Amino acid sequence: MASQTNSDVTIIGLGLMGRALAGALLTAGHRVTVWNRTTAKAEELLARGALPADSATSAVNASPVTISCVSDYQSLQQAFAPVADELDGRLLVNLTSGDSAQARDMARWTERRGAHYLDGAVMAVPPTIGTAEAVILLSGSKTAFDSQRPVLDALGTATYVGADHGLSALYDVAGLSMMWGVLNSWLQGVALLATADIDASTYTPFAVRMAQGTVGWLAGYADQVDSGTYPPDDATLATHAGGMAHLVAESERLGVNAELPRLFRSLVDRAITAGQAEKSYPALLEQFGQESRTS
Template identity: 45%
Template sequence: MTLLGLGLMGYVLADTLLAAGHPTTVWNRSTGKGADLIGRGARRAASAGEAIAASSLVIVCITDNNAGRELVQPLAAELRGRTLINLTSGSSSEAGDISGWAAQHEIAYVDGAVLAAPDGIGTDEAAILYSGDRDAFDQHNSVLRKLGTPTFLGNDPGLAAPRDVAVLGMMWNILNAFLHAAALLQSASVSATALAPVLEGGIATTTGWLAGYAEQIDAGAFPGDDATIATHLAAMTQLIDESNARGVSTDLPRQIKAVADRAVAEGLGRSSYAAMISQFRSPE
């Protein structure tokens, strides 16, 4: 196997392949990284081209797809006849562009999205999504399973990227809500450590709503059986008032309330919270 890029994620990918017994060639722009991998049997290539020549399977995991294109496109001849798996984060359009370039040069291309932190790589909990060349995915599936639980989404190389950023978007929203909550409770002399288990319980409750709300979204029907948007809106106002009273920023809760205000103005006040998807389907 060849691994191009030894950043936080790339290093762990290479380390996991090496630990699983796969001969592994590595390359990184900064040659100082990965010395311990070399000590455990990995081969350091002097150039990206040399690294590619060493294996039929080439995995690239670097900063972004712009850097990825700059790296691999001059090496089309070296990559011809090989499989290129791109685990660099990027957009679906970028995946399509790289796939088109790869097809022109007889390179089997698979785009991927790692839905896991580096310390989860090599476990079943590490979900890794793939899309693109199905034959190439099937050929190397046994290797990919060493990195995590692989899921193939389809032949369109742009299928993995939207799921990646969707998960990241949810993560950032949860973390921002936690940070606002911690700031609010600290103003009442409650430590973030004491708050964390309370919020974990709240997140677990919210997670339990997702499947039902997903069914409502797919069906286009939003009965307000649990709590209506209007009910949530009243509580949002309370959050803003409490934040104001304690000298905590109201930026985040005001953004949340603004979305609910628009939904109510459109006549959705008696619908379930899931009906607010209407506010996210197109820009204002």
């Protein structure tokens, strides 16, 4: 790590998230240097004891570890282009949202400059930063992660997901897919029950029970996926297909949007055509490994 630093950590990017990150580090008692393209956004943090930097370069030079949190990777490249020669021996923790390829490219870029790199995904909104509720996924060098635990733990629940720098971004989108899957399925049910004048609050306790029951199957289904065997211990894909046909028909008859039920059914139909009818639900995974179809 580089020497002659005067703070523990530098934050580059003081938007909504960057200010929350810097604020949490100050609350935890760290010496924090901050830099933002628009300098006015640093004022509140400076009043709380953060140290100012007059450029991204001097900000990076102030600490052994820099946390970046700007809009996107294009912004990140613009912010770090002048800093490239200063990174040698330092650690960059990048919490800017992006995809796995961007994370791996950034890792190569920093490593070519002799720096260590952790890529992160913030699974939280700014007001929760600094609390256990704020999950921060990090991937890259485990040694770098372990060396910065006091800093990373001050931001929330710092969770190491693996050495491949693309993993944080992949966990990020996988988690979002889980979230939207649950939300859209809940809304489908709300719309169906509304046709019988059942309001969302009346329906929702049942929806929660169904969702929790389903989540309880996942660990066993994961074992099936990992072993590549799909014994139909509970229900076959053919049985699921029958239930989905009811969901599609009921939605269409009641004038409720049937796109989501039709998607469910088309995936299962394809699996059945591929000879999977007597297997358990996760055999459908094969359909997720294929290029998406437009028809």
